[in-house]
Amino acid sequence: MTPRLETDDTAGCRQPHVNPEWWHDEARTPQEITRAKNICKGVGGRPACPFLDPCLDYALRITVSGIWGGETETERRRMRRERGINARPAYFHPGRNNAWVARQMHSRGVSVRAISERLGITDQAVRQILARVA
Numbered sequence: 001m002t003p004r005l006e007t008d009d010t011a012g013c014r015q016p017h018v019n020p021e022w023w024h025d026e027a028r029t030p031q032e033i034t035r036a037k038n039i040c041k042g043v044g045g046r047p048a049c050p051f052l053d054p055c056l057d058y059a060l061r062i063t064v065s066g067i068w069g070g071e072t073e074t075e076r077r078r079m080r081r082e083r084g085i086n087a088r089p090a091y092f093h094p095g096r097n098n099a100w101v102a103r104q105m106h107s108r109g110v111s112v113r114a115i116s117e118r119l120g121i122t123d124q125a126v127r128q129i130l131a132r133v134a
């Protein structure tokens, strides 16, 4: 069965004061990557994201890019090797969560490519989502 990840507006990366691009590790500065990871894991007395464990589990089983569950893509590759996990390719799930994240990122000027990499879906799928809500 294909892994699924369901989150809601309590997720750390969905808070209004954060920039969703911080979770797109290829494009970010080391400080932004650390900030995103800290929001996932919780530091300095702040609680961890309530979806930390399922988010990491999902991203270990599906080949998505960016920071998920507090770990970068490189860190997840190492964890998969250590745990003997074979990841499956990402698939397009035109669900409410993907659409919400895509709209949020798009409204902040994030590129279609960065959105598609963050969600693990195709550029075309992102354009379809954005066209539906336009």
Ligand code: SF4
Residues within 6 Å of the ligand: 007, 011, 012, 013, 014, 023, 039, 040, 041, 049, 050, 051, 052, 053, 055, 056, 067, 068, 069, 070
């Ligand atoms: S653990 Fe996952 S859902 Fe939570 S803030 Fe990090 S990337 Fe977002």
